[in-house]
Amino acid sequence: MAINRIFKDEASEEKGERARMASFVGAMAIADLVKTTLGPKGMDKILQSTGRGREVTVTNDGATILKSLHIDNPAAKVLVDISKVQDDEVGDGTTSVVVLAGELLREAEKLVAAKIHPMTIISGYRMAAECARDALLVKVMDNKLDAEKFKSDLMKIAMTTLSSKILSQDKEHFAQLAVDAVMRLKGSTNLESIQIIKKPGGSLKDSFLDEGFILDKKIGIGQPKRIENAKILVANTAMDTDKVKIYGARVRVDSMSKVAEIEGAEKEKMREKVQKIIGHGINCFVNRQLIYNFPEELFADAGILAIEHADFDGIERLALVTGGDIASTFDNPESVKLGHCKIIEEIMIGEDKLIHFSGVAMGQACTIVLRGASHHVLDEAERSLHDALCVLSQTVNDSRVLLGGGWPEMVMAKEVDELARKTPGKKSHAIEAFSRALIAIPTTIADNAGLDSADLIAKLRAEHHKEGCTAGIDVISGTVGDMAERGICEAFKVKQAVLLSATEAAEMILRVDEIITCAPRRREDRM
């Protein structure tokens, strides 16, 4: 009994080399997992859920893949986390950030094996990351002042982002969609106001941007199907039996006739409410909650279009596009702002009927209707478009742009290499390793496209030794090409975020020398 256990049963502790090994292996496994999805010729993954129905997702989006994995390795969790954050913050580059972090760790592993202390590696990485960022800052282009050029920049960025996704066949079409949608936001980053409706059927090419607003609802029976010059009241109110909300109140009666009386009163109350709503002088009423048959009938009688159960986002967007208030009480019609639009009509997309509001007062929101062969295609298309929209909306705010196709990585690698040569001490090994990790990204892109990466990278590196070089990998033709000519651009913000978060994550994993796993919480077995 001399040696005591400090931990509870089932808890484990890993130390030193073993701990470091576990985290390196875990992190690299994750990086290798998503590595093949990188670049325009990256492959997709099928994810099957463990839930009922075994639903299948086909995707190319790093964040989506990683989010759906159940991971036990702590270091791998760190990588999943950074990809999630990258998704939230800039929307794109979720795969690159994981691949870069994985490469950094792979290089670090070699250095650790060569007996260099992790702390030294970290300080080298830090210097390198700083230097790489400065290199990008120098080369960055900003076309904010020139509206025409800026728009073409946006277009290029959208095309570049989309080229690695399922939408790549129609990337011009979709890039145009995304740019138009984002320009309508006028600098706001609230992507909520861009609604994406997915309808299976047709082909991806049939997708379109609608300037107005489309609500995926049906018009009540017996109500007008088309309204011109609509005055819309957007509301969030109960239109079922309007309960008395004062707590504890309940109906307690002793005869049938009284029940009928109270029912009558209830109806009367509803009728009053409807009258008040009609009193606003509207011809369209959109409610967030259900509208029961009785009030619906009343609306129909008054010739008012009533739309029920528009969800929260729906009414919020509707309020945004039509410029109306969201109302919940109807006692002072004069001060409630109504929404306006030219035409409300029912339209058909595929087999579904939708309500279309066109000619809206304020064009801050819009709807993108996606068409495609199957749900999987549509889901993936939505994710791709979302990525593009995110990147564009971020670029509108921070208009600095870089070239794509491995160009920024090469620029950074070159500067970092310079730094390594100037730095004395063991750190320079780490800095050199950093540059190798950076080059791994264009290498992976080339590999995924089935090209001879070693040859291409060597050529590319030679090109980059010239001043003002704009060369990158042109995956389509399989050669080194001029990125500026081919119009391949990326947002500076995305690259910077990739660089910084990958370094941060690698640093974090490197610093660890011990993993303590607590005993898993016991779950009640319900079997």
Add this chain to the structure above:
Amino acid sequence: MALAFDEYGRPFIIIKKQEQKTRLRGLDAQKANISAGKAVARILRTSLGPKGMDKIVQSPDGDITITNDGATILEQMDVDNQIAKLMVELSRSQDYEIGDGTTGVVVMAGALLEQAERLLERGIHPIRIAEGYEMASRIAFEHLERISQRFDFGADNIEPLVQTCMTTLSSKIVNRCKRDLAEIAVRAVLAVADLERKDVNLDMIKVEGKVGGKLEDTELIYGITVDKDMSHPQMPKRIEDAKIAILTCPFEPPKPKTKHKVDIDTVEKFETLRDQERKYFDDMVQKCKDVGATLVICQWGFDDEANHLLMHRNLPAVRWVGGVELELIAIATGGRIVPRFQELTTEKLGKAGLVREKSFGTTKDRMLYIEHCANSRAVTIFIRGGNKMVIEETKRSLHDALCVVRNLIRNNSIVYGGGSVEISCSIAVEVGADKYPGVEQYAIRAFADALDAIPMALAENSGLQPIETLSAVKSQQIKESNPHCGIDCNDVGTNDMLEQNVFETLIGKQQQILLATQVVKMILKIDDVISPSEY
């Protein structure tokens, strides 16, 4: 296990279910305890110092924490051994009392236990060892006081404080931008500090984190942030010269707490109730409007109708604000928390120069900033970082830094870091030992050896030769009689901590020595461990 028998040979039951318990006695118990304590110390040893490593702790639910903070590691570790729990307590109490040096105190205790084990093997009674340690700690304590220095700073001269914070932060993952964070911490503490009374209420500093952005974007806000947005999407996002009504009553129909029943049995009753309800909402909103509020912050939810009425009357509102935040807002804006609408008056409103909503990233995250408050004595540190773990770790690091600044304001004596004080104390204790006759002398010497453990661990973690470095520094201290020589962890080139600007607070160090000694004494005094057996 020894059993007692009565005259008929039946065993006395001394402890309930005696057979089912394991029991350790005497030297065995002490040795087992010591080895458990040492095991805990060994885990933390590599985290010490600016080049210390981090640990990953995976919680029972699978969440991960990556940290370097001793108290956090131990707290998350979920230990089972009784003595190990004592060590956890030890680091926690250092955390509560001082906030920094939580790793150091455990390493120190571990070293003391290790030395005690050797003495036990020589047959010295544990109580004598404990007493020797007590004497030694007193010597060290007084010596610390002697070598400490006064240290001047003021509201305008924050540089020395920033330097101290940087020492604390340099051992954490955030050391990339320790300068910025140190300045933020110092400004934050000075904003809430009462320099006259030398008191700092750290509750007034709220540390908030949001994933995204980078560490450099971390900012100090002279005001409060609330992770909420306006209750109605169309309410204004920016309010200047806000008068804030702080409510703890919901904008909902009244719910009396006493049991009651309202029976509706006639049409009239139904209608009166309905009217009352409508009037009730109207009154609530009107009341807020009447007292001149331009912003309502409420702890509870709003009914849809009330929400609309608020919007309608142009009265922005925030709902579901947590109790703690509500209090902070009340303190910052100088308002009162009002539990009933009837009690709302103009004097009870809080005032803030600017309230604005800010959105982040591509998701819908929005936060409310309340700035330029009437009472500027509440600040928020808003941390941004690449991922959740970095933010959590930054929060912990900043907490340490804040505590250090607070300690300096309470007591502005400092000692020099980098292991220099431990070496200096060790020399002093060694010298002092000779004055004590008796067995205690050995214990005091052992204490001096234990003190060397911290600089030794520092050197080891920094990749230096521990024994060589320590002996070199020690002889240098004696030769030059300069207590500021320490371990040059960062490879700066000098080991004079005065030049490196590495400080620690005097009370932090004193506390470390006292707490570690106390716990070790307690562990040494245990000679019987009775624990329920697992079978």
